[in-house]
Amino acid sequence: MAVAALSTIVEWYDFTLYLYLSTVLSRVFFGGGESSLIATLGGFAVAYLMRPLGALFFGHLGDRGGRRRMMLLSVAVMTAAMLAMALMPTHAQIGSAAGVAIILLRCVMGFAVGGEYTGVVAYLLEGAPRGRRGLVTSLAAAAAEVGALLAVAVSALTVNLLDAQSLDAWGWRIPFFVGAALAGTVWIARARMQESPEFERQRREGSIPASPLRHALRFHRAGIARGFAISALGSITYYVGITYVPAFLTSVGTFSEGVSLGLSTWAAVAVILVTPLFGLVSDHAGRRAVLVALALCSALLPITLFAMMARGSADTALAGALLLACVAGGVSAVGAVATAEQFPGEGRLSGLAFGATTATALFGGLTPFLAQVLVERTGWALAPGAMIAVVGVAVLPVLLRLPETAPRRTRWERRR
Template identity: 65%
Template structure:
């Protein structure tokens, strides 16, 4: 494909920074899980595990959404794909804010929440991967790593916003107010944010690569089949990249507040503020790693991060569980830096595995299948195993196992950065 046709800086900026919504919502659910356990599941010993299990099961809708939205993106354009997915997300968040509670309708409240989480899981199946495909095709090839890392950083802005709104809500409301109406505020903020992003996306240009395919009548009738039959190795590599990226983020960052509360290291409010510091660390490190991935290549960055993920998390989770507040902060920050680095390089490395004919479908399937397993399921599994074994190092072991499994894939994969590819 020709590299002279690129989208405007405005379109790139809208795409890169609009990932704030997806990560705001899903991060909010995890950071707010102890509150939601009381509001929708009535509290009690099993409520938190049930809340996290609902998150995990709803996450399994992401591959379904990836298949549907990937087809839209490859057949009808990246822009319609991103507009439709954001519209569905806006509606789902607004309806979540309006749900009745367990105290009002009993267990039906939990089922309604779960239903809307499934809708969210479906809609975000085409969100992040659609943005990465768009940025890859619209950015200067020499700066793809940096531009894609801005989308990852924007995701962390969403995470930071989520934890900040959650912490403020908990701080400024009494327990009774929080259970009655306070929990709704963060979801209303998310719905307003999503609506704003939807309007901003109206101004986006279409991907130049997709326009060229369309002009040449080279669009595949079944892009998902093309990805599965013609880009199978790319799917496996994207799965490995996303698996490590997902577990480092969801266990190494968003699960940490619940972990700290479960182990008695910090209370709910202080754990949320600690996560705010971790989110800031990720925002700062992500563009730096994106620049390094452009300068030295994707492969070296992936290998280094995989080694760090194999070596550090076990001791860090042990430190956070038995240490002081400062030690908990240090452990959370280091985990966040590793996860942020993986998000930065993993995004563009996944997208570059696929050719443009079925990029949205292939990227969507490879990325979201791994995220459904190693993102959605792992916070629930980590919480369950910590409770049953009493071993605080279990979440770190989970990260290390995935890192060791992914490392051979990273070592043997070809370099995809344009300046370093063979």
Template identity: 70%
Template structure:
């Protein structure tokens, strides 16, 4: 059978870079957790807890969004689902920037913030899986790891923009200006970025895999049912891979500023500056690991990263809490960032490769996205509560280690598809 041709470089670039907006907004919320806690929940450890709890609750909407958008993508094409998800993200970010504060509206302000986080999580649920599937299906077979890792690298560019703008805003404005209007600036910037990406996406091509399915009449009538009936082992493998990727990213990277501020090691501006450096590390590491997985395979890279996830994080969190700002904190944050970026790079392509083209987005929704909701949305809040209750600085690192150890047997038995022999489904 003739294989579908790949996508143009232009379409691949637009799809890969568009994840900038997705992670800009979600990481922005966590990077500004202490500031948002004062504006919407009264501040203090309890206020930060409310912000992180809201993040966890909203993240439970992510699998639902992935299922809805996954059905659209499997039935009507990857392009429509990416346009719809970005349009919804644009509206949610703009609405967040226009919210009243607690001082202006009372407790309802916090509830409105939570409601918009739920809308954002719903749209993100379909966004990342759609982009990963699109890049995988449009890339040359021997470069799928590298091309698909662009989604992870671009997402960290979004994280870098979020933390850099957050640090700049906090550094340049006093507390009164921040509470009155300054906190809105990063969200307005995000809404503008989303609108630009939406405009660029309107001109991309449809996935060649989906066009091939349409040509041969193999588009599934009920992709959700197909995924649950035929792809259960693949869903389980995708869940395990995404669990490791989610906890190393959200605890090992995004939670770090709140950890450093909460343990008294740094102020807001210094912690955000350190996270900017960590984001640069992730951007450098991600394409290198994606390309490495093209050369030696996905399984050995994932197994090595899981072993690192067992051995290193607890030590690195203790180092950040006890070391100097320019020594231990910098070393711990950058090594954790490298680990999280590496897992994200190879995890994205590996989870997508577990499924054939028919029903791929729905399979990712049940496996990868459900794991992200549990191990991405919940674990920053759990890390905060454990650290506050026990005073044990290593607690977040042990959470990562436990998950890494739990998924290691699945990764060890992961069926390898040699990248050089992979063919589009």
């Protein structure tokens, strides 16, 4: 379980690094200019459309052949893609072909990550003590944010230590080489992982479904729909409320690239600290109550918090980023266990792939791109906050009717 959670750090370092360096990569691969950042964020969005396909592919492998085998393959694909990214020729060397090539590589990464997160969430849930599933499964969300923190920290360090000419010429490659090396190390560590006890049970009982996706669609359509709603809220709060923030602060002219990445680093630290707390609270108060409270926060707070970041001082912007990050971290923490608990062990990965990962593709990968388009076309800097608020309001009715999946704990368990 420790290897599964910690290795997610590297996987998400690799995947989110692109977004944190988006303003640099827009110059390196798309030649700069007014539309270059839109093109770069568009590449991020297109890669996210590959996540459901990757989740379905790896989910089938995980439901049929085991969680361990699936996670080994996903990190191997990610290692190769990161190394290729670090060696990629730039726009100055091969022209517009550089932009096409980087988008294709992003698609490969999206395909790999599509299976990664759902596999780790299922693996942690299935190995956790019954009354601590929220806490243990939230480690997947925390580990993902540690990876994002590492990505933003390495990005900030690289940007601040190099002058603009060196950064665009060769410095941008350093974070990607770091990611390739880390991913290769994770593959070695994962080779020693044990199989999930839940999958071992299915193997003993002969209950492994021949067609996991068909099994999920036949018996758990309601769970797929609920997983979609929960993941939609978690995705837009995370990708607009955390990872898009550096590009937002830079594009509206509030702060420089270095300062924006620094603020995002502190926001990532806040998420890491609150994520296990929200997971633990959901073990005691229940998944539904915590998710409803977070949906209300998502509906009421983001417009104000984006105003603080767009119009305030550095301290005010930091406060807005921290509060927004805490809401996003809470939704990710409880959403991880709540979506996985919508399904039994049989076909769990395929059900998550069809519901939760599809929502992530639409409300995660597309939303930073859409947020930037809205800010540029309308001139309304608060549009990203409005996007989060709309989704928060839309999913609230689903969450109010969500069946409680947190196990009821006995009085003896509470005392212990």
